[in-house]
Amino acid sequence: MMHTFHIPVMGIAFTIDTPLKVAHLGIDSAVSIMEDELLEDVRRVYAEKNALPFYPISKKEDDFKAKRVTAFLNQMDDLVQQKFAAFKSSCTLAEAKDYVDLLPEKSELKTTFYQLLAQEGGEVIAIRLIRERAELGSVDVNIMTKVDKVNYKNGQKLDRIYNDAHASLRGFAKSKLRSSLILSAGFNPALYTYMATFSDFYPNSLGHFKKRIVLKVSDYRSALIQSKFLAKKGLWVSEFRVESGLNCGGHAFATEGFLMGPILEEFKSNKNELIQSVLPLYSDALKEAGRIFPEVNPPIKITAQGGVGTAEEHDFLLNRYQLDAIGWGSPFLLVPEVSCLDEDSRELLKNARKEDLYLSEISPLGVPFNNIKNNTKDLEKELAIQKGKAGSPCVKKYLSFNTEFGEKAICTASRKYQSKKIKEINSTELSESKKQEAIDKVTEKACICTGLGTSFLLNEGISTYKVGDGVSLCPGPNMAYFDRQLTLKQMIAHIYGRENVLSQEERPHVFIKELSLYVDYFKNKLNELKRSEKSPSLSSLYQFKNNLLEGISYYKNLFNEVLNNESQELNLLLSQLFDAEKELKKEALIIS
Numbered sequence: 136m137m138h139t140f141h142i143p144v145m146g147i148a149f150t151i152d153t154p155l156k157v158a159h160l161g162i163d164s165a166v167s168i169m170e171d172e173l174l175e176d177v178r179r180v181y182a183e184k185n186a187l188p189f190y191p192i193s194k195k196e197d198d199f200k201a202k203r204v205t206a207f208l209n210q211m212d213d214l215v216q217q218k219f220a221a222f223k224s225s226c227t228l229a230e231a232k233d234y235v236d237l238l239p240e241k242s243e244l245k246t247t248f249y250q251l252l253a254q255e256g257g258e259v260i261a262i263r264l265i266r267e268r269a270e271l272g273s274v275d276v277n278i279m280t281k282v283d284k285v286n287y288k289n290g291q292k293l294d295r296i297y298n299d300a301h302a303s304l305r306g307f308a309k310s311k312l313r314s315s316l317i318l319s320a321g322f323n324p325a326l327y328t329y330m331a332t333f334s335d336f337y338p339n340s341l342g343h344f345k346k347r348i349v350l351k352v353s354d355y356r357s358a359l360i361q362s363k364f365l366a367k368k369g370l371w372v373s374e375f376r377v378e379s380g381l382n383c384g385g386h387a388f389a390t391e392g393f394l395m396g397p398i399l400e401e402f403k404s405n406k407n408e409l410i411q412s413v414l415p416l417y418s419d420a421l422k423e424a425g426r427i428f429p430e431v432n433p434p435i436k437i438t439a440q441g442g443v444g445t446a447e448e449h450d451f452l453l454n455r456y457q458l459d460a461i462g463w464g465s466p467f468l469l470v471p472e473v474s475c476l477d478e479d480s481r482e483l484l485k486n487a488r489k490e491d492l493y494l495s496e497i498s499p500l501g502v503p504f505n506n507i508k509n510n511t512k513d514l515e516k517e518l519a520i521q522k523g524k525a526g527s528p529c530v531k532k533y534l535s536f537n538t539e540f541g542e543k544a545i546c547t548a549s550r551k552y553q554s555k556k557i558k559e560i561n562s563t564e565l566s567e568s569k570k571q572e573a574i575d576k577v578t579e580k581a582c583i584c585t586g587l588g589t590s591f592l593l594n595e596g597i598s599t600y601k602v603g604d605g606v607s608l609c610p611g612p613n614m615a616y617f618d619r620q621l622t623l624k625q626m627i628a629h630i631y632g633r634e635n636v637l638s639q640e641e642r643p644h645v646f647i648k649e650l651s652l653y654v655d656y657f658k659n660k661l662n663e664l665k666r667s668e669k670s671p672s673l674s675s676l677y678q679f680k681n682n683l684l685e686g687i688s689y690y691k692n693l694f695n696e697v698l699n700n701e702s703q704e705l706n707l708l709l710s711q712l713f714d715a716e717k718e719l720k721k722e723a724l725i726i727s
Contacts, residue, residue, distance in 0.1 A: 136460065137161030137270050139239055139453060140630050142473065143376075143440055143462045144277035144317065145384060146587040146609055149474050151177055154211060156473055157623070158272040159219040160237060163460075164473075165275040165317055166211075168303045169282055169533060171200045173588045174207040180595050185214060198297070200286075204306020211274060212312050219271045228258055231265040237624065239631045244268055275315040275349070278303050280323035281500070284535055285544070299533060300326050308333035308346065317376065319351040320386065320502075322361055331368040337421070338371065342429030347373035353380045353390050355401040359409060366413045369420035371433050376462065377402060379441025381656060382649040384465050384611035387494055387503045389656055391675070392682030395441065396646050397689045399456040402437050406457075410435055438462060442613045442645045446632030455697070463630060465610040465617075472623040477593040480606045481620065483509060488640070489615040494656070497581040497607075499534040499547045504583070505609050512586035512605035520578050525557065526550030527582035530601050534584055548580040583607045612652065616642040646690055647711050653683055654715050658722050680719060687716050 142157070142164040144150050151173065153164040168174065175191065182189035187210070192203045222230065231248070238245045244264070251261040283300035286293045295301060304326060307316055316336075318326075330336055335346040348365065350372050352358045362372045377398060380389040390398070402409075414432060421428045440462025443449055449461050467473045468484055476484075487507055495506035497513070506513070519525060529535070529549035537552060538544050545552045560573045586607025592599050593606070618638035621629075628634035643651065657679055664676065690712055698705040 136163065137238060137242070137244070137272070138163070138460070138627075140449070140461050140463050140627075141165075141273075141275075141438070142467055143464045144319075145464055145468065145474065146590075146607070147584070148173060148588040148591040149468060149476060151475055151588075151591055152181070152211075153473055153475075154215055154272065154274040155181070155218075158215045158274055159222050160234060160272065160623075161270050162237075162272040163275060164272065165277045165315075168204050168208070168276045168307060169279060169299060170531070170584065170588050171203040171303075172531070173591065174203050176595070176597055177591060178203075178207045178210050180597075181210065181214060198302070198305075200297075200299070200302040201306040201309065204303055205309045208274075208276070208307060208310035208312050212310070215271065215274055219269075223266045223269055226262065226266060228262055231262050234265060234269060237627050240633075273314045274312055275317055276307050276312075277317040277319060278307075278326075279320040280318050280326050281320045282533060283323060283326060284533060287543075295325060296329065301329055304330060305333075308335055313345050315347040315349045315373065317349040317351055320388070320500075322357070322364075324364065327361075327365055327370070328368060330365075331370055336370055337426050338429045338433060340427050340430055342431045342433045344371070344373065344433070349374040349376055351376045351378055353378055353388050354393050354398055355405060355409075358402070359412070362409070362413050363416060366416035367420055369417065369424050369426060371417055372413075372435065373433065374436040374438060374459075375402065377437065377439045378462075379649050381494070381652040382442030382612055382645070383440070384505050384614075385609045386498060386500065387505055389503070389653070390682075392653060392657070392679035392686070394646070394653065394683070394686035394689070395439070395649050396693060397686050399437075399439060399452070399458070400689070403456045406435070406437065436460070440464060442611060442648055444613050444616055444637065444642060444645065445635075446630060448645045449630055450632070451697075463626075465614045466621075466626060466629075468610060468614070469617055469619065470621050470623055470626050473626075475591050475594060477590045477606060479511065480590060480608055483507065484608065484610055484614055485618055485620060487610070487614050489612070492610060492612050492615055494652075496576070496579050497548075498583055499536070499580050501547075505611055507608045507610055507614070510586075510606060510608045512581055512583070512589075512603075512607040515603055515605035516578075516581050524550065525578045526553035527585070527603075528601075529582065531582075531584045546582075547577075548582045553577050553580070581607060583609075612648060616640060643711065644708060647708065647715075650683070650686065650690070650712075650715050654718055654722075657683065657719065661722055683719055684716065687712050687719075 142153060144165040144167050147167045147170050150164060151166055157164055179189050192199050235245050235248045248261050248264055251257040278300055280300055283298045286297050338344050348370060350361055352375055358375045365372055379395050381387050418428055436459040438460045439452055439458055443461050452458055452461055468476055491508045493506055494503045497506060498504035526549050529546050535544045535546045537547050540555050556577045557574055560570055585602040586605055589599060589602055589606045616637050621636055625636055629636045660676055694705055694708045
């Protein structure tokens, strides 16, 4: 791995072609492969741009979704490999410098390159060095495991292997990519079991995998449970990608009050124990299946992401918790060389302030979703409500999981569901104000499976007649501290401390920011209890509060250990921790 950062998947379209832009520079990135219609559009566009033949895969074909995924990934692999091969075979000194200058200062390749350049006649050798040792960034894919809708053909329910997540998995497994499958959004035992039927997920004798498994998790316990389950199937988790439960983009899977610092400490302390607990299960499963057990034990990487915004935080997390890399997501939405976003949406993000970014209930998955005020998809939704047409046409149906009104599931953001639900609410004996309150909760849901993919269509001039022009956005809270469009070079320089691109607005430390988000989350849960909505139990709230207080205690010890006792930074951090502790204890009187 050439860099100490990776670019996580963002939305559906925001990183859909990112590997084509950055993989040849040695940068790892991830694409979402759930939306097969968008994959077809991207494949067609890039076929035209590169004068390649394009053969559309019709929905009438058997297993069309998996076939579309495979075709998309194979084309992407071909284009990435060709671009990288051209660079390695004929890069000029200027191009070699461009590649090297992006690398971190501690890069051995960078040091050697400039040592050679300093020698008389060293240019030729320096160029040869880059041609020989430059590495290609990984083209990783992301699947939300719970987005596994049942599918039908001619009115007949299809076998489970044709569910959405299963088909996406099969499409990746049959592709020629050598990369990682990132599994996010929870534990899907059926999907994990199905994964064991594909040989690319098993190692060769040297312990190398054609396709690696990455689990995105928010705590150590989840990592242990899922990795043991997979090990019993003969599947090895090559990386645990630890994401903040709230200080992240997209869906927010809050922990039970466990904070990022203590979670990473637990991974660091228990990494060897985790490996030793999983390895025997893995070995036994491989032997039972008659598969090769590698000569050397396969490694496990630990990476982290969510709210990191400065070079100091980046380096601190890497060194303190012995991490392999840090994910940088939302700030790259302001880098056109990396992300796929329409100009209006990028402008909205650029001007976003702290108060514009919030945790919403718009996702039909029923999971809190990071949102930004005045995004065009929400404006489109509000206009439809005003016209008496609440809900979306639901042309994609990826989030159709609700069976309140029939055996066949529908999406809670759909017009079909919302019209039925509103009719049901209006037939009750609730007061008018209570009825409106209930209706507002129903109509808050938005069609994010179209909204998160529309930006590519807008950028490429593709018709949005079926899906509308509205773009859903899902930046993390960190977006508030980046306020200008950036080049790739500027963004990477910021990550490695060569430049500072933060806005002038005062930005809290990544750990303090996450803590403040959890305190707000706790207060909202308390309010739900007072209103008897969703009624979180007293015992769970009590434990949530105690976990936060333990996290605060951990941070006090940590900051006292790593910072100078007389520094202003230490005093500020401790003051912020004491304020959070005081607020928690005040709010928690009701459950004490």
